Amino acid sequence: MSGPALPWATPVQPMAADSLLVFLLQVGVLLLTAILLGRLAARLGLPAIVGELTAGVLLGPSLFGWLAPSAAHWLLPSDPAQMHLLDAVGQVAVLLLVGLTGIEMDLAMIRRRGATAVRVSLAGLLVPLALGIGLGHPLARLLDIGSADRQMFAIFLGVAMCVSAIPVIAKTLMDMDLVHRDVGQLTLAAGMVDDAFGWLMLSVISAMTLGGLTAGDLLHAVGSLLLVMCLAALLRGPVVRRALRLCRGSDERTVAVAAAMMLLAAAGTQALGLEAVLGAYLCGMLIGSSGEFDQVRTASLRMVVLAVLAPVFFATAGLRIDLRALREPAVLLAASAVLAVAIVGKFAGAYLGARLSRLSRWEALALGAGMNARGVIEVIVAMVGLRLGILDTRTYTIIVLVAVVTSVMAPPLLRMAMQRVDATEEETLRLVASGRMAARGSPERA
Template identity: 65%
Template sequence: MPVSPVAPIAASDLLVFLLQIGLLLLLAHGLGRLATRLGMPAVVGELGAGVLAGPSVLAHAAPAASAWLFPTAPARFHLLDAVGQLGVLLLVGLTGAHMDLALVRRRAATAAGVSVGGLCVPLGLGVAAGVLLPRTLVPAGTDAMVFALFLGVAMCVSAIPVIAKTLMDMRMLHRDIGQLTLTAGMIDDAFGWCMLSIVSAMAGRAASAASVGIALAHLAVVVAFTLTVGRPLVRLALRPAARSGEAGPAVAAATILILLAAAATHALGLEAVFGAFACGLLIGSAGRIEPAKLAPLRTVVLSALAPVFFATAGLRMDLTALGRPQVLLTGLAVLAIAVIGKFAGAYAGARLSRLNRWEALALGAGLNARGVIEVVVAMVGLRLGILSVEIYTIVVLVAVVTSLMAPPILRLAMARLAETAEEESRESEQRAWITEPVSGP
């Protein structure tokens, strides 16, 4: 029997989807430019676009319009999610391609020291906060230790996509501190996602030494593959694109590699962004493709796809729950714990690694940005029943406020650090991703 073809998307669904993308991009770019004029990175405005269009504002100001334009039905909302996920994976992949691996190798001990401090202190404080929070804000039937561990994980993560976008917007990705921040953030997130999988298993009453071992083994497999087989495979895949005089084959090859790598790590139970980031590292280190050939991909990602991702994250935020005094006071306490823990831990790790106070402050500011990664963690907790709506809102508040804090503190600290000749050279190379012309065939 012949297989019946799948029906195309309904006309009404397509209309809503096109309006969602168009209006979110319009808001994201408008607020992004406003944020830039106010001295903040564009990502702040892009997150704000989702907040305005979501349940925090539009759902209360115009409920009927909100229900029609941003319906809560998963089938419709997931179309928007898919575009956002494509954007964040390509953004993280391009970030990896910008990484200076020679610097990472030279300063691996420094990055590890900063990361350990930025993990242990906020994790410990987050667990303590989870134990002390009012039980009225914890869902009934949730194990107290699982809740405390989950909150600790939420406090210790950093947001590679937000950090990367912030550093790109502020033109600091070429600085040594920018590279160290991304490296330490990658370590933080690797630990955070492993801990998230363990705590999630505990919430499902399936935690065991075997499940923990499997998660760690999968992470080791990805690292080992990247360091050994990955590089020659990427070089082989990029060879035809390198021979072409046009940018199209290079853009297609990089996109395919990044998405397949993301799918591979996701299939292993790890976060897809790690596969994208690892693949980006390999693309950047392979040396097969001229940076100018990937400039079109970077433009599309930063101008269209990434703003949709950040705006979509804002759509899930409902800040009206903070109107209750107990929730507001608890939120302020958790925010203070999150900021103090991350700053103190990263600052201490940086100082013990013999960095000066301004470098330590810049690292603390960068790693303090939780952004949408913390939103994702919060959504997992909400889905598993670990977090109540109130605690979910508080965790989202931490994500937004810490992302807003990063740019001014980074700018203050970096203004007191002289740019080295190596950094200037790296900036020139990275500028080629945007400005150098691509020759024809």
């Protein structure tokens, strides 16, 4: 008598031809539209990410879904399985983008100026958190949210105001060639602290919503974070450096192994209940500090991530925005209030932290502009709130609108501030080492 079939012995049905066709068209249309609008944004003096986000908005329910609903439903069906294929491409893109950001981090500068990053981050956390919670209660009454849910909504709104989007900040800084400037490095360092706090608070809110928070849950989250940091410090030499040394002689293998390590590190932090982005970012920093990943290999990874994967990711994020909800006066008023609080809170907090660290006024404004970008991280936070039942369609749209508007605002404000910040000798040396010098030998202006 034969036993039950082993799961790995059971043949897996291939993807249906129709599903494959729709998936290929989705990726192709999103990528082409994102490239075209990204190029248009560049011609207008904006980073490509502005056009890439706009591509998703135009192809989503705000325009294409409204003008041609039948065609939009065929190209972008509501079937979760079909959309999950597109989301999977986006997740790989964002993890490699964040990992690439970690590779280009100057850890020596962060160690020297870590206190500044912490001050900027804490101020950039506490001010918008307090303002968001304070706004949450009157906003809940305006939108007629049940009294039992108002406290949770207010806390959630405060957390949503805190986060900064490392993927958006990273792409913006890379597009503007500012990732090697001190302000760029400080923005990324402070943004990582903000996001780590945001993910921790989101875990707390999720536990409270799903049945209460125990001391064990909190200890597990903190313990997992400490474990990841210890493993990162221990594995740099015996694992990361040795793996890259085994690939010497082949740039292709080195880049492939680096990408694999970043994805595996992301899987590790995800398995521990932390965010996958954290693992990819830490692994990228280990790769960059290993001494085995030179500028040529970094450029090869940048080519794949920034030219193909990132545009698809940002365009996919824009698909989830439905601006038609703003036709309701109450929703429009609430959106205006949340947007104002989000911008003022983040700018004020980052500016205060920077000035307390004795940075110049323009450096402080540049930090505020960079950290103000909420981007896709805010979209993910909004999706979690929707899944938990804290947000409805209207409040979800409001928070996503904040993500888009602040991401579009960041590049021109950052450009304006950085034009008034002279490059230091250390930044010049960093730019020379990375190969990003203008023909006359001075750092390229963003």
